[in-house]
Each structure stands twice: as structure tokens, then as C-alpha cells.
Amino acid sequence: MGNNISLLLVVIPLIAAPVVAVLPRGRLPWAVALLVTSLCAVLAGMQLWAVLYDGVISYELGGWAPPWGIEYRIDAVNAFVALIVAAIAAITLPYALLSVEQEIPEEKIPLFYSALLLCLTGLLGITQTGDIFNVFVFLEISALSSYALISLGRERQALTSAYQYLIMGTIGATFFLIGVGLIYSQTGTLNMQDMATILPGVAHLKTVDTGFAFIMIGIALKLALFPLHLWLPNAYTYAPSVVTVFLAATATKVAVYVMLRILFTVFPHSFALATPAEELFIMAGIASIIVASTYAIYQVDVKKLLAYSSVAQIGYMALGIGFASATGVTAALIHLFNHALMKGALFMAVGAIIYRIGACRMDQIHGLGRAMPWTFGAIVIGGLSLIGVPGTAGFISKWYLVSAALEQEAWISVAVILFGSLLAVVYMGKLIEALYFKPATDSEKEVTEAPLLLLAPTWVLVFANIYFGLDTNLTVGLAETAAATLGVVNP
């Protein structure tokens, strides 16, 4: 069994996707998707367990030995990210039932779940594979299905957002492809492990430099790293609630993983240090935190506010990567996990508001916090975690990030991280003020609390935010193991 898990994680959702598409309307497609995602979450957990106790898993596709055949190579880093993706998918699915029934036309529901499973296939595939061209293919599988998912949003802006994302995403993926080609031309291999052994010998060549630059820009576009983030706010705002929850918690995280893998595993560590990549990451990180958080303050649409906040959070991860130290990468990985929890919880709570009143503009949600206390509670705790208040998961990521910055005596970064938290206080404060302290405007229709099926998954994530804020053994331990696996050390 052992090795097969890593392949099953990709194959099960891939096979289930077309099956779900042809199932009769009703709740059957949802049930099958729920079953598949739960199974994937269990398998991802088993995979992480196997990696931690038995070491790296290597699976040869079709029995072709690497580096000629495609190899799935799982170590602590990708097992960790795969578990995040699969677990978020499994938590999102119970939430999806009611939300999707309300937001998606009935005849499109089987196709919706099919696309969601394809997106999951792509994201899991990126984490599993050890072949760099395979990364490109899975990147496009997940991207194409997310364009389709976003375009299913209720408003017509969903179409233009999906189109915009498609153009930017395709440019990003093509840049990645150019980079892979250039590096292949110098190393003659596509296996990332094999590439890592060959690259030091050819690292002085201009072609390798160029390839590296193309790959970095390509992934930065997928990652929505400032200033390449323009597609993200609209895509997250106009997508159906479930899609926003799923993509916000997983898609950019997987891109962060690819970035880490290429920076630290594929290329020799000294290579990245010799290029301005690290400085650029820190600059982009600082700019994202300040600019995107400021934008978030002025948003009237709650989903857009949270989307801009996501861009800012990606900035924190970029900072962690930019420090290029063990603490920095650990902080980036912890934040990757914690941000999936907080944005998952927040977007789910906002989805619950949309479920009840069909909108989420600031002026339409006045006083709703009193009518929907549980949803409001989730937003408050999610918001506190986003700000980084002690006792929540967000505090742990900020703590490690600040430690990493202090280690390098990067005072500006320290100031920016703290200032970013202050900006988060402002924008989350605005949201909470509108929800609770403003008098309700529309008293004609009575708003009631969201149904349990929406609240339960939200609160699972909310409790996870508190749990991982108090007990850090699991997250920090895993992130430290993963950072050590990537081979980064404190300078």
C-alpha cells in the first residue's frame, strides 16, 4: 500500500470528476464528491504519517525508473501541503451542499462538483509530483478548472474576472514553461531531484539564469505576489462562495510550495543567493503588506476586503521566503497553514451571510451580527487570528516571522509586519463595526442565523484557529521538519 497512496491521491479525484459530471441531478453528485474528498484527506494524513516515520516516498509511474520516467516524490514538505489541500477540500464539501444549491443553477451542479474535483486533482498533483513538467500540467489542470468555477458566480462580473484570471494565469504558466524549457536545455532532465544534482555544474550559464527568472515570474503570477496580484481580488470576490473558500485556502498555498521547492530543492541554495531573488521577495512582500492592506481598508465589498487581505498575507509568506533562513521558511510554512485556516473560516462566514441576504456589501450587512451571532462570532475570531492576537493561530505565524526578521536584523521588515497587523485591525474593525455596531437598516425581513450545515464547517475552522494558536507542537514541528527537508539553514 505505502507508495500507492501518493498516486491514489491524484487518481481518485481525477477518476471521480467525470463520474460526478454524468450523475443525475440532485444530491448524489455532492455525496460522491464528499466521499472522494474525505477519502483524499484520510489518504493525505496517512501519507504524511508514512513520510514522517519511514522517510521519503518515491513512486515510479508505470514502473519507469526516474529520471526517465515520472516520479512522485513525497517528503515532509509536500506531504504537509497535500494534507492542507485535502483537509480544506474535505471541510469545504459539507459546507458546499446548501451554498451551491442556492448559488448555482440546478442543471450545472454536477458539472460544478466535477470541476471542483478536477481542481483538487490539479492541486494535489502539483504537491505530489517530482517532475517539473508534470508540475506545469497539473498547474494548468487546476487553473483551467478554477477559471470555469469562478465564471459560475452569480454576477456577470464573474465572467470578466474569470477571463482576466485566465489571461494572467496563462501568461504565468507559459512563463513557467519557458523557464522549464531553458533549464531542460542545459540539464537534459525534468526530474527535480536529478536537476538538483546537475544544476550546480551548469549554474554559471546565462541560460540557467534566464530560466530561473522566467520560472520565478511565472509562479509569482500564480501566487498573486504584488504587483502581479491584479487577477486575485476580482476572482475571489465574484466567484461562488464555496469556490472562494476553496481557492483562497489552497490555490495560492500550492503556488508557495512550488516556489519553495524550486528555490531551495531544485536550485542550489547559493544560486538563489547570488541572484537578487531574495531581495525582490522581501521588497514585494513589504509592498504587498502595505499596499494590499491599505486597499482592503477602502473596500465596500466584504469579499473584496478579504481578498485584498489575502494578497497582504501572501506578502508575509514572501517575506519568510525572502529571509532564506530556516526560521524564515518555517514561518512561511506555518503561515501557509494558518492562513488557510483563517481565510477558510472568514470566507465561510461571509458565505453564510451571502446565503441569508444574498449580498455582502458593507452597507447591506449593518447590524447583521446581532441576528447571526454564530456567524458573527466566527468573523470576530477569524479576524483576531488574521490580526495576530495571542491565543490564535495568526499570532504564531507573526511570532515566527518577526523572529526570523530579528535574526537578520531586518528592522524595516519587523516594522512592516507589525504595521501590517495594525492595518488588519483597521479593516477587520470596519467589518465588525458594520456587522455589530451599526443599526440594522432593513428591518422588513427578519434575518435568521445560518443553517447548521454552513455553521459547523465554519466553526471547525474557527476552533482550529484557536487550537493551533495554543498547541503549536504540530504546526511548528511539521514546519520545522519541512524547512529542514528543504535544506535551508540559518546563516
Next chain:
Amino acid sequence: MDFFVGHYNYWVVIFLMLVGLYTVISRGNLIKKIIGLNIFQVSVFFLYISMGTVEGGAAPIIAEGVKLYSNPLPHVLILTAIVVGVATTALALALVVRIKESYGTIEEDEIHDLDHSL
């Protein structure tokens, strides 16, 4: 001079790449953007195929008396990339059809005037 003539295929690639990217950025018509995107992608296909060539190598089909073959792997990779490109184009065109249905136009600036998206 030799540098320029000897690498003429790469110059073609770079030219196409820039033409494609520039079209995507500068054109306001959504279909023209897709055409630009296609030109950009095709330039990458050329890049891969150019790289696969081995000087003096024959087409990678086993034949008697042939010792040197070109590298077939880039061709296979590009076959995959072409499929991805076709899927992207199909999806993009489908989106444009639906944008036309709900906005009545496929000009970027007119859509922007309608509801500040794009």
C-alpha cells in the same frame, strides 16, 4: 553576424513571443487578446522544438544506418502543451461568448464603463 544568422530560429521565437505578449497587453478586444495569447504560446512551442534539434541528427524514427537522432522528448512535451493551449483557448472563447451575451460587447473599455470590472 554568425551569432545572429546561426540562431535565426531563436530570433523568430523572441519576435513571436513579444508580438504575442504585446497584443495581449495592448488590445482591448477580448478575442484579439486570445489571439495574442495563442501567438505567445506558439512561440514557446517553437522554442522547445528548436532546442530538441541535434546538429546532423535525423528525425527520431528508428531506421537502419542512422546513428544520430534528434531529441524527441521536447516534441512530446510540446504535444502536451499544445493540448493545454487548445483547452485554454476553448475555455477563453466560451467565456467571451458568455461575456458578449451578458454585456453585449467584447471591448474591454466598454465593459469597464458598464460596471468597472476588467
